[in-house]
Amino acid sequence: MRTEIRICGFGGQGIILAGIILGKAASLFDGNEAVQTQSYGPEARGGASKCEVVIDNKLIEYPKVQSLDVLVAMSNEALIKYIVDLKDNGTLIVDPGTTDVEDVRDFIEEHNIEVYEAPATKTAMEDIGLKIVANIVMVGVITKITKIISKEAVIKAVEDSVPKGTEKKNIQALEAGFDLVE
Amino acid sequence: MAEKNSKYLSYMREERLPHIFCPGCSNGSVMSAFLEAMEKAEMDFDNIAMVSGIGCSSRIPGYIKCDSLHTTHGRALTFATGLKIANKGLDVVVFSGDGDAASIGGNHLIHAARRNLDLTVICINNNIYGMTGGQVSPTSPKGIVATTAPYGNYDTPFNLAEVVAAAGASYSARWTITEMENLVLSIKAALKTPGFSFVEVVSLCPTYFGRKNKLRTPTAMAAVMRANTVFKSAADRMSEKELKDKIVVGEFANKHRDELSDVLEKFSVENSGDKTVVNSAYETEF
Amino acid sequence: MAEEFFIQGNEACAKGAIAAGCRFFAGYPITPSTEIAETLAKDLPKVGGSFVQMEDEIASMGAIIGASWGGTKAMTATSGPGLSLMQENIGYAFMTETPLVIVDVQRGSPSTAQPTMGAQGDMMQARWGSHGDYEPIALSPSSVEEFFYFTIKAFNLAEEYRVPVFLMTDETMGHMREKMHIDESKINIVPRKRPELTDDYLPYKYVEDGTTPMPAFGDGFNIHVTGLTHDERGYPDTNDPDAHDRLVQRLCNKVLNNRDKISSVFSQFCDDADTIIISYGSPTRAVIEAVLKIRKEGKKVGYIKIDTPWPFPEKQILELTEGAKHVIVVEMNLGQMYYEVDRLLKLQTRVHFMGKIGGLLPTPDEIISGIKRAEGE
Numbered sequence: 001m002r003t004e005i006r007i008c009g010f011g012g013q014g015i016i017l018a019g020i021i022l023g024k025a026a027s028l029f030d031g032n033e034a035v036q037t038q039s040y041g042p043e044a045r046g047g048a049s050k051c052e053v054v055i056d057n058k059l060i061e062y063p064k065v066q067s068l069d070v071l072v073a074m075s076n077e078a079l080i081k082y083i084v085d086l087k088d089n090g091t092l093i094v095d096p097g098t099t100d101v102e103d104v105r106d107f108i109e110e111h112n113i114e115v116y117e118a119p120a121t122k123t124a125m126e127d128i129g130l131k132i133v134a135n136i137v138m139v140g141v142i143t144k145i146t147k148i149i150s151k152e153a154v155i156k157a158v159e160d161s162v163p164k165g166t167e168k169k170n171i172q173a174l175e176a177g178f179d180l181v182e
Numbered sequence: 183m184a185e186k187n188s189k190y191l192s193y194m195r196e197e198r199l200p201h202i203f204c205p206g207c208s209n210g211s212v213m214s215a216f217l218e219a220m221e222k223a224e225m226d227f228d229n230i231a232m233v234s235g236i237g238c239s240s241r242i243p244g245y246i247k248c249d250s251l252h253t254t255h256g257r258a259l260t261f262a263t264g265l266k267i268a269n270k271g272l273d274v275v276v277f278s279g280d281g282d283a284a285s286i287g288g289n290h291l292i293h294a295a296r297r298n299l300d301l302t303v304i305c306i307n308n309n310i311y312g313m314t315g316g317q318v319s320p321t322s323p324k325g326i327v328a329t330t331a332p333y334g335n336y337d338t339p340f341n342l343a344e345v346v347a348a349a350g351a352s353y354s355a356r357w358t359i360t361e362m363e364n365l366v367l368s369i370k371a372a373l374k375t376p377g378f379s380f381v382e383v384v385s386l387c388p389t390y391f392g393r394k395n396k397l398r399t400p401t402a403m404a405a406v407m408r409a410n411t412v413f414k415s416a417a418d419r420m421s422e423k424e425l426k427d428k429i430v431v432g433e434f435a436n437k438h439r440d441e442l443s444d445v446l447e448k449f450s451v452e453n454s455g456d457k458t459v460v461n462s463a464y465e466t467e468f
Numbered sequence: 469m470a471e472e473f474f475i476q477g478n479e480a481c482a483k484g485a486i487a488a489g490c491r492f493f494a495g496y497p498i499t500p501s502t503e504i505a506e507t508l509a510k511d512l513p514k515v516g517g518s519f520v521q522m523e524d525e526i527a528s529m530g531a532i533i534g535a536s537w538g539g540t541k542a543m544t545a546t547s548g549p550g551l552s553l554m555q556e557n558i559g560y561a562f563m564t565e566t567p568l569v570i571v572d573v574q575r576g577s578p579s580t581a582q583p584t585m586g587a588q589g590d591m592m593q594a595r596w597g598s599h600g601d602y603e604p605i606a607l608s609p610s611s612v613e614e615f616f617y618f619t620i621k622a623f624n625l626a627e628e629y630r631v632p633v634f635l636m637t638d639e640t641m642g643h644m645r646e647k648m649h650i651d652e653s654k655i656n657i658v659p660r661k662r663p664e665l666t667d668d669y670l671p672y673k674y675v676e677d678g679t680t681p682m683p684a685f686g687d688g689f690n691i692h693v694t695g696l697t698h699d700e701r702g703y704p705d706t707n708d709p710d711a712h713d714r715l716v717q718r719l720c721n722k723v724l725n726n727r728d729k730i731s732s733v734f735s736q737f738c739d740d741a742d743t744i745i746i747s748y749g750s751p752t753r754a755v756i757e758a759v760l761k762i763r764k765e766g767k768k769v770g771y772i773k774i775d776t777p778w779p780f781p782e783k784q785i786l787e788l789t790e791g792a793k794h795v796i797v798v799e800m801n802l803g804q805m806y807y808e809v810d811r812l813l814k815l816q817t818r819v820h821f822m823g824k825i826g827g828l829l830p831t832p833d834e835i836i837s838g839i840k841r842a843e844g845e
Contacts (some may be wrong), residue, residue, distance in 0.1 A: 013726040020645060024474040034474070036645040040584055062757040062832050063644055195692075198703060231685045233534070244692055244704065249685035251531065251537060252694035254560050260530025262520065267518045267531075268492050268538030272686050290530075291524040343622060365491050413487075446520075450511040459491050459516035461539035461629070463567075463660040468489045468515070 009074030014135030019051035029153030035063040133173035140177015206400030208385030219369035233262040237279040239306035256286030280307040280321040295349035299442040308387035316390030347435035352377025354435040358384040477641040482507035485620030491517035492542040493530035499583040500639040501573035504545035525550035529557035539684030545571035559598030567626035573642040586640035588800040594840030603723035606634035606778040610752040624658035640750040650788025670700040678722025731781035743794040748774040758835035
């Protein structure tokens with residue numbers, strides 16, 4: 001079944017890497033199909049950053065989002081901008097440290113959105129001691145909530161995607177993400 | 183004269199002669215100087231590849247028996263860069279003119295000097311666009327008359343040998359066509375220098391420069407040129423006023439610097455365990 | 469050996485170049501093509517190749533022509549503004565029959581426009597960008613895996629016909645990541661043919677199929693290569709009308725006479741189709757999804773994906789659209805390949821245009837509305 005995920009935030013948060021890890025996990029390690037696309041502006045740091053991953057068990061033709069299943073927002077600006085694409089009964093995952101769901105409360109209620117608050121940035125700073133791995137914490141959260149990719153696959157994908165020598169910290173971050181939500 | 187030149191005939195594509203140059207043009211003399219320097223430097227004529235752009239001087243490689251690439255206007259150095267890097271063993275010589283090298287190709291010139299790839303560049307600077315009929319060039323002296331400067335050239339000319347030296351070339355020199363012995367020795371030094379080597383030859387275009395500027399014969403032009411020539415060692419002690427209208431000759435750079443194709447070869451050895459591959463287009467497997 | 473990757477189109481292109489035997493890359497950074505240069509800067513020295521960042525795109529194009537004559541397969545990658553700068557030297561490469569590959573990762577245009585957005589506005593620049601008459605070859609991939617194999621194909625066609633070959637892709641494909649399955653047994657390399665050194669050797673000999681073998685500089689042939697009109701020896705012959713006519717006709721005909729062999733399309737559901745959609749490159753992904761969806765509604769719609777926009781696959785498109793009432797051309801510009809399709813089909817079929825600019829792929833729903841609109845007209 002086709003699942004469409006959008007992760008958004010600002011440049012420098014590792015939004016795109018998070019999407020690559022999901023895509024890699026689904027396609028290379030779970031044996032499904034995945035397409036990852038991104039959009040970005042001229043700012044290398046601080047500008048809006050958006051990454052989309054489409055996962056399916058059959059060949060994916062159209063690579064972009066048509067009916068968004070899961071929105072992951074790591075900045076308030078991105079949350080407000082992109083929530084409108086989320087389908088009815090869709091899933092919203094936010095980092096409460098960097099977003100305020102009250103700003104989109106009307107949309108959530110009107111469209112019966114399932115909301116998860118996962119303090120990825122706080123967890124990264126307090127549990128791992130590295131703010132920079134917040135994106136990997138979020139990958140753990142997405143894996144746990146959506147169940148679209150397997151835990152084994154995402155561990156392999158993280159090991160395959162992060163810089164050599166940083167695997168241990170990143171796997172710790174991923175595990176912390178798994179534990180962050182029920 | 184004919185007998186003296188005939189000793190170089192074996193290096194030339196005889197079937198292409200006569201050449202297109204005007205009577206009194208310096209290109210033939212520069213060609214002779216180049217061939218003599220090749221012999222003096224004991225270069226292997228079979229290993230020479232020549233590259234040129236567009237303009238009268240850029241026709242020279244077409245008359246010499248070698249692999250020759252007659253490219254687009256101003257871009258000879260870019261083609262030469264690819265050729266030399268892809269086939270490091272070749273001795274690559276570029277012939278250019280002032281319009282080709284300093285105007286349309288000016289950016290390529292400074293970047294080629296900065297990269298310091300092992301190329302030998304001979305720039306025949308006649309201070310005018312000859313092939314298109316006598317327009318002002320970036321090395322035309324201030325005040326001269328040209329078809330596109332009918333009221334006198336208002337621009338300040340480039341000092342090419344100094345520009346190239348400042349851009350980082352291993353070797354840069356300027357001579358005039360009336361300094362043949364020094365010119366030959368300088369081209370020899372350029373051929374032998376590993377790195378970007380540039381020889382500017384200030385030359386005569388009687389057809390389009392001389393006629394327009396009251397220098398009616400090639401000999402009259404040469405006499406004025408000789409009278410205005412100052413060696414760099416003397417020029418270094420002269421004031422700006424004294425140097426007005428003077429042509430300063432000598433070496434402007436002669437130093438050792440890392441050469442680009444060696445650096446790229448080093449990257450290849452470090453990363454592949456072997457030198458850069460040559461002639462790989464003919465291979466069937468990779 | 470087979471391998472799987474989850475990589476970007478631009479990285480797949482760089483890998484394809486190395487697999488094809490490309491050992492020289494010269495380029496200038498430009499979004500959205502830069503990852504090709506970055507990947508090759510890292511990977512070429514690992515296989516004995518060379519990467520050089522030039523001062524601009526004019527220089528990049530000159531350098532790869534020089535490298536090609538040095539005996540090395542060479543490539544550059546750029547986007548629209550860079551392709552504009554390369555045009556004079558691209559013409560030189562056609563005139564001198566220099567094999568090489570130019571990748572254009574198209575972005576919003578004209579001018580600097582939209583560096584990080586997809587577009588297909590350079591299709592006619594690839595066709596007519598340089599001055600004069602010539603026949604380019606251009607390939608347009610519509611998946612990451614195709615980008616890999618088409619890069620190899622581009623090098624092979626460049627060697628076979630001694631022409632520059634364009635890879636016309638766009639930001640969407642360049643930056644998109646998906647699964648790429650590489651089967652080494654499917655990789656076929658066309659090597660350059662070296663001529664024999666004989667006394668009567670002619671580097672630009674007039675041969676039946678139009679393409680003569682090409683020596684490398686340093687092989688001892690003492691050849692002269694010039695952008696001027698030249699005779700069979702390669703020597704300038706600029707005032708003889710017949711010499712020019714003979715040369716330029718041969719250069720064009722070596723591609724045109726092999727048009728059906730060079731050009732290729734992929735099609736589905738065209739046999740029974742009332743409406744056929746024609747596209748190339750990234751928008752094809754939306755077209756296929758739309759066609760699969762609308763066929764479920766019982767509508768007879770097929771599609772043709774053009775793999776080689778140039779030379780334009782006339783024969784294939786004529787045959788496939790024979791029974792169709794409507795043909796819709798979908799592309800990310802305000803009409804480029806549309807006019808080519810219209811020229812070909814206007815006497816037998818209604819040709820509609822569906823263009824989209826702004827940087828986003830057309831959506832399957834937009835295409836379905838387009839189909840209904842065309843059929844309702």
